[in-house]
Amino acid sequence: MELRTLGYFVAVAESGTVSAAADAVHVTQPAISRQIRQLENELGVELFVRSSGRLQLSAAGRQFLPHAQDVLRRADGARNAARSYAAGRLERITIAAPTTTLTDVIAPFLATLGPDDPMPTVIESDPREAYDALRHGADLAIATEPPPARLASAALAVLPVWAYVRADHRWHDQGSVRLKELATETVLALTPAFKPRQILDRALERARVSAPSVVDCSNPQVAQALAAAGRGAAVVSDDPRFGLHPLEIVGRDGPLRIELFAAWEPGHHAAATLDELAARLREFCVERYGADVAPTG
Amino acid sequence: MELRTLGYFVAVAESGTVSAAADAVHVTQPAISRQIRQLENELGVELFVRSSGRLQLSAAGRQFLPHAQDVLRRADGARNAARSYAAGRLERITIAAPTTTLTDVIAPFLATLGPDDPMPTVIESDPREAYDALRHGADLAIATEPPPARLASAALAVLPVWAYVRADHRWHDQGSVRLKELATETVLALTPAFKPRQILDRALERARVSAPSVVDCSNPQVAQALAAAGRGAAVVSDDPRFGLHPLEIVGRDGPLRIELFAAWEPGHHAAATLDELAARLREFCVERYGADVAPTG
DNA sequence: TCGAGACTATGCTCTCAAGGCATGGAGCTA
DNA sequence: TAGCTCCATGCCTTGAGAGCATAGTCTCGA
Numbered sequence: 338m339e340l341r342t343l344g345y346f347v348a349v350a351e352s353g354t355v356s357a358a359a360d361a362v363h364v365t366q367p368a369i370s371r372q373i374r375q376l377e378n379e380l381g382v383e384l385f386v387r388s389s390g391r392l393q394l395s396a397a398g399r400q401f402l403p404h405a406q407d408v409l410r411r412a413d414g415a416r417n418a419a420r421s422y423a424a425g426r427l428e429r430i431t432i433a434a435p436t437t438t439l440t441d442v443i444a445p446f447l448a449t450l451g452p453d454d455p456m457p458t459v460i461e462s463d464p465r466e467a468y469d470a471l472r473h474g475a476d477l478a479i480a481t482e483p484p485p486a487r488l489a490s491a492a493l494a495v496l497p498v499w500a501y502v503r504a505d506h507r508w509h510d511q512g513s514v515r516l517k518e519l520a521t522e523t524v525l526a527l528t529p530a531f532k533p534r535q536i537l538d539r540a541l542e543r544a545r546v547s548a549p550s551v552v553d554c555s556n557p558q559v560a561q562a563l564a565a566a567g568r569g570a571a572v573v574s575d576d577p578r579f580g581l582h583p584l585e586i587v588g589r590d591g592p593l594r595i596e597l598f599a600a601w602e603p604g605h606h607a608a609a610t611l612d613e614l615a616a617r618l619r620e621f622c623v624e625r626y627g628a629d630v631a632p633t634g
Numbered sequence: 635m636e637l638r639t640l641g642y643f644v645a646v647a648e649s650g651t652v653s654a655a656a657d658a659v660h661v662t663q664p665a666i667s668r669q670i671r672q673l674e675n676e677l678g679v680e681l682f683v684r685s686s687g688r689l690q691l692s693a694a695g696r697q698f699l700p701h702a703q704d705v706l707r708r709a710d711g712a713r714n715a716a717r718s719y720a721a722g723r724l725e726r727i728t729i730a731a732p733t734t735t736l737t738d739v740i741a742p743f744l745a746t747l748g749p750d751d752p753m754p755t756v757i758e759s760d761p762r763e764a765y766d767a768l769r770h771g772a773d774l775a776i777a778t779e780p781p782p783a784r785l786a787s788a789a790l791a792v793l794p795v796w797a798y799v800r801a802d803h804r805w806h807d808q809g810s811v812r813l814k815e816l817a818t819e820t821v822l823a824l825t826p827a828f829k830p831r832q833i834l835d836r837a838l839e840r841a842r843v844s845a846p847s848v849v850d851c852s853n854p855q856v857a858q859a860l861a862a863a864g865r866g867a868a869v870v871s872d873d874p875r876f877g878l879h880p881l882e883i884v885g886r887d888g889p890l891r892i893e894l895f896a897a898w899e900p901g902h903h904a905a906a907t908l909d910e911l912a913a914r915l916r917e918f919c920v921e922r923y924g925a926d927v928a929p930t931g
Numbered sequence: 932t933c934g935a936g937a938c939t940a941t942g943c944t945c946t947c948a949a950g951g952c953a954t955g956g957a958g959c960t961a
Numbered sequence: 962t963a964g965c966t967c968c969a970t971g972c973c974t975t976g977a978g979a980g981c982a983t984a985g986t987c988t989c990g991a
Contacts, residue, residue, distance in 0.1 A: 340637055356966080365952080367950080368950050396899070400725055407708055415704070418697070423694075602693070652938075664979080688938055
């Protein structure tokens with residue numbers, strides 16, 4: 338039983354005669370005649386009654402017809418889907434992103450997708466492995482590390498890493514604070530699993546500033562709450578709460594920043610769609626965080 | 635694109651390598667390899683990425699996979715359906731019956747069908763054409779005429795044609811009435827479209843009884859209502875209402891009766907199922923109407 | 932760095948199924 | 962009964978699909 342054979346069967350059933358069906362599918366009448374007979378043998382069912390000189394659907398044939406039509410319709414659907422992939426469309430998209438990025442950025446972005454956009458699936462991945470996920474089912478990877486050169490990519494956002502202090506803090510009238518200066522205050526930092534902490538650690542190391550007094554916080558809200566209690570400066574990347582005063586942190590190479598990149602396989606069949614989606618994601622970051630983007634490398 | 639090709643694709647996608655897929659579908663590796671390539675050419679989409687010595691599903695391939703699996707599943711479904719037809723099963727049954735039989739007998743019977751029984755479709759047909767419907771899509775035909783000998787058939791029921799009179803009628807102490815006698819009373823008969831009327835007319839003709847005073851009623855309820863009003867004797871075949879007194883009508887060849895037959899094509903693939911269904915319908919008639927059946931001819 | 936192993940691609944050949952052509956037979960109609 | 966339409970069958974050709982052998986490529990471990 339092949340699609341061709343089913344097509345013949347449906348053609349005969351719908352046109353009523355083998356000859357007409359032969360015209361419709363552009364083969365000769367004997368070819369159809371034989372294929373029908375063969376299909377009957379294979380299925381073990383008489384699909385047509387031949388008792389009147391011409392073919393007539395049998396009861397079994399009538400029951401089988403909708404099945405055959407269904408299979409053909411689905412096959413057509415599959416063909417069309419393939420055609421749309423060839424044209425660069427995506428029906429579904431799998432996005433790989435580290436958990437924090439996912440909840441802070443990706444999830445709200447997905448909420449803005451329209452019905453014509455691909456249906457998204459998201460997989461959480463270790464920040465280091467996000468780009469590897471592209472080889473294992475992900476169409477688009479989001480991460481804070483710059484993607485390898487072989488991948489197509491887009492810079493999505495550059496978000497400052499803030500030091501938040503209470504409004505009556507001695508730094509309340511400055512817009513930024515130097516790393517060295519920051520080290521004189523108790524730092525309410527996130528655990529090393531969070532990117533802002535990693536950036537802070539690396540910047541301190543680079544600037545050869547001796548480690549300040551650090552309190553590990555399990556999440557940004559806690560850090561900010563402690564800062565609001567006057568316990569120190571909260572180093573996080575999200576929006577301020579509790580009326581805290583934001584300070585940029587200036588290190589050896591300028592203000593501390595957390596970068597966000599999107600990357601995808603350059604040979605992806607829907608690379609254009611992914612590119613456009615990355616651009617929209619960038620727009621989204623700008624609107625949501627006012628995050629200006631460094632020029633793409 | 636044929637089912638075989640799709641099967642190869644799914645096998646490769648699911649097993650991960652061409653070689654393993656070749657084992658699974660019992661052909662050699664080069665055969666699969668070529669068929670996959672050909673499928674890709676036909677669809678115009680790279681289903682696999684070959685950049686690592688071995689095949690790996692591409693993004694497009696991942697999207698196409700569920701389509702291919704769906705088509706194969708449906709094709710399997712069609713095959714299984716055909717197998718069940720070969721085994722004599724019916725998924726759907728089309729029953730042809732005249733309107734009155736349909737509402738009085740068939741519809742209540744269909745209400746007794748279980749979930750394992752075929753899904754019924756009913757077509758109303760002229761009583762004369764019911765058996766012809768077997769050639770145009772009906773699996774089972776119900777009618778009041780004896781079916782032609784070439785068809786397989788079963789006698790379903792013999793229902794008396796009653797003459798109903800008011801309880802205070804002069805016939806109230808008899809169980810039957812002779813045709814000649816009936817002709818002395820006003821007959822509240824149905825219109826000639828109804829079988830009881832036809833039977834009455836034919837019996838009168840056969841007995842050479844001159845036509846009685848007849849009032850045409852458009853339905854049995856009206857006829858019985860008029861009888862209850864003392865306007866005459868209602869000649870119908872359904873159950874009594876309004877406390878009317880039933881009388882069998884005895885003609886030249888015995889009591890007037892209306893017969894019910896089921897017929898089907900003897901070559902029908904599910905002839906056994908139809909036979910069994912007819913038997914159940916007969917049982918149903920016996921239980922519902924206490925209608926004893928004449929021996930099958 | 933080199934060889935072994937696993938996997939895929941390709942050239943060659945063969946086979947068989949599908950299709951075309953010609954023709955015969957059956958049923959309907961005028 | 963002739964003519965028309967339709968289906969079935971025999972014969973032949975072609976081409977797609979499959980097998981075999983082999984070459985190329987990648988990976989991994991010694």
